[in-house]
Amino acid sequence: MVVGLGRFGGAVARTLENMGHEVLGADTDPALVQEFAADLTQVVEADCTDTKTLESLGAKDFDSAVVAIGTDIEASLLTVLALADIGIANIWAKATNDNHARILERTGARHVVFPEQRMGERVAHLLNERLRDFIAFDTEYAIAKLSAPEPIVGVPLLTSDCRKRFDVTIVGVKREGEDFIHAVPDTIIFPDDELVVSGRIRDIERFSAL
Template sequence: MAKESRSFAVIGLGAFGSAVATELARFGNQVIGVDSDERRVAQMAATLSSAVILDTTDEMALKEAGIDQYDIALIAIGRDIQASILTTMNLKMLGIGTIWVKASNKTHHRILSKLGADRVILPEQEMGRHIAQMLNNPVVQDYVSLGNGFSVVNIVIPERLTGRDLSSLGIGTGYDLRLLGVMRGTEFRSAHTANLVLEEDDKLILLGKRPELRRFGDAI
């Protein structure tokens, strides 16, 4: 069954907002982009379902533009904290089902959380943690934090392990980790593939707690 597309309103079309809006549109969703800057709106008009110039601190202007009909809103307003807060309040008043907001700092984060935003994002901090994780362990190509200390990581097999049997790595025995699968180029191999022999640049997709993932990465 095909995934049902959803509708998104992305408010603030700076570097962060425009990147999110472009990807959401690429996934086949209905996306409206909103900004007070005519130039930014014009740049996104051909990419999104629609793009409008709007003062989002004006609740009636939001309603007249039909923003209240969208399923999810992302408020990606940059440094204008007052506009971000007022826009969040307006979208709550309009009854938007899910509201995500980009915060500029921790104080802004706390205010948005108190206003009832479903998720508040600090992109610079989140990306900083992401990069630190990969710098700390060079074999980790990418990772996703799942909370409570658990992460899913993408670990590249070094050349010296080429030709080794997958079972020889001790995943699930010597290391308290779960192997979710192996990526070989663009092909996914199941974790249950019998007698899989590793090739250079294979990527292991592992689930586990960060200290154990770090111990495994250091060992290989």
């Protein structure tokens, strides 16, 4: 179940549906309900801050719920509380700030996300033009896709010894016209290869700039 079909909630709902899940979408905006009517298993115009409304919608039949209400903090909190009250344990909720996040967790949200903040951080790292994609796991570690740095081109990974010399681990290689391959010690890096690399954020950025 996804409550709130704005940009974040709508993307979550459509992706879940495309993955083969049955998705109940709910929003108080009739225009959004109409927009998603053909994309999701079921879409309803409803205020989900009340347990009786959720029960009438069959929300208890769902294992997980996503509360993607961002601007109306009161509605966000009340919806999480109502979902917890009817017994849904796996609740994901969108937060706008740290205080909002703390209250969501105390109200019953098992997972709290900051989509705008995460996207802002990701874009900031991608401004380094050698990084093609970037996902942070915490404040220090990440996995990134980047262009092969010149110092390791033309030699096997065993020879370049990236883990010891640069404090990063090359997980895989994507070569134009070929499938993704897992990196092994005898993998030779070509000039136009894209690498999937893991490590500390500062080390990945330093490595990408070589």
